[in-house]
Amino acid sequence: MGTTQLESVPEPKYWHLKTVLTEALDSEFSVGEILPNERDLAARFGVARATLRQALEQLELEGRLQRRRGVGTTVAPPRMGVALGTDQSAWPGAPGDTWNPVDCTPEVPRAAVATALETGPDETVHTVRRSRTVHGQPVAAELLYIPRVSVPDLSGIDAPSAAARARAVLRELQHLELERKESAVELGSARADDAKELDRLPGAPVLVVTTRFYARRRPAALSVATYRADTCRLTFVDSGGVQIHHDPHRRAS
Amino acid sequence: MGTTQLESVPEPKYWHLKTVLTEALDSEFSVGEILPNERDLAARFGVARATLRQALEQLELEGRLQRRRGVGTTVAPPRMGVALGTDQSAWPGAPGDTWNPVDCTPEVPRAAVATALETGPDETVHTVRRSRTVHGQPVAAELLYIPRVSVPDLSGIDAPSAAARARAVLRELQHLELERKESAVELGSARADDAKELDRLPGAPVLVVTTRFYARRRPAALSVATYRADTCRLTFVDSGGVQIHHDPHRRAS
DNA sequence: AAGTGGTCTAGACCACCGG
């Protein structure tokens, strides 16, 4: 008879809802527009608010929606492409780097970091905090761990300010010759401090990019960068060994 | 006067629960061990089951837990590192490729794909389905779009089998010289077909890796690969260095 | 103060897996 549905695979309501909403977003809404509130939407679709929220959560995960407490739910713009490793052989802080130094303190890193850096378990390393914004929006927060041996000529760090201290460490890093770097991307959830920096709630999905920099055949720095997963698409440009820097929008400097 | 701070910033219960559970996982459980069921756990912590589930969901998102309907919740092993772009200048299907061809059909791709390939809106392209397994576990499903112009010498595709047809197309691809490739990584949720392939429920979080291959200064192929976000850490290695396993979790036993 | 999304509850039923 009615082959409409339920034949053999009862699709969950929230899944069907998501499909309907996706189509509505594609056809009837434009970027930035605010949706009806959750209670109204739930009533309109004849489901409990929790069920509607399950659908909205997925759409937010996919970057289609943006929800803000006290404000409402808006249609999100397409994810922005954020370049990673544009320059294959560049240290953090090199010219062209789009990160913004915030702070720098000596700290004993957690065990996993110390292992990755091959430093002693109680050895302090320069811990640089940086943030990255695109179009005025925060997209990433980073913790950069730099062993003291990587920046030996940094004895008298009389610091005018936290940011200046960070810049000094990064500047010192450029003196080393970068041999290679390894990166990894994985899914995570924002810690409380990162969440604040990224203007999201704790637990928000993030893409964690871990990069280990090598010099003198030893790890010379470790970067742990957390990107907003809802708004970012991480892009990699691999030139197959050939230099293809034919950038039409090259900026003179 | 004593307005200095809000003494009580009520941390959400599920957030606190997550912290407690994380510590318990680190100290009292070993990989593969099954946790008490959700109803018991909720009772033990004095919260509703939905609240407990919110914590479990985050832990699963972070790759700490694995939940299977009808079975239970188990402690997940550390995420496996899955290499991307190991060989900077290699086509899909090149020697050393770890993908397994499944099928190949001529299809008219969706608009976004046609645009990326610079093919006509109604032009059919070879659509190759591949899967990738590590240690016997499925980790990724891929759709590979290859315009006919990229594999011109494929007139008589008398196909012994679907997989053989796919291999034939990939073999033909090797004749082109790969100039470069662009990749992007973003968060998504598994479509129904991908979910089945990845042995997950629809909507499961996945890392979508989109790669565009260039030859003769034109797009020659487009790959859309969806990786299980819960079990995979995507790794990028510069210049054939050996990757080193970085264990994000400390285990005591 | 009003309205929004975020959290939480205490139930219920369903789909799936194993013995």
Add this chain to the structure above:
DNA sequence: CGGTGGTCTAGACCACTTC
């Protein structure tokens, strides 16, 4: 079959933003 996680409900209150 019993036990598991997955879905769903109809409420309630809270935190936040805006007016």
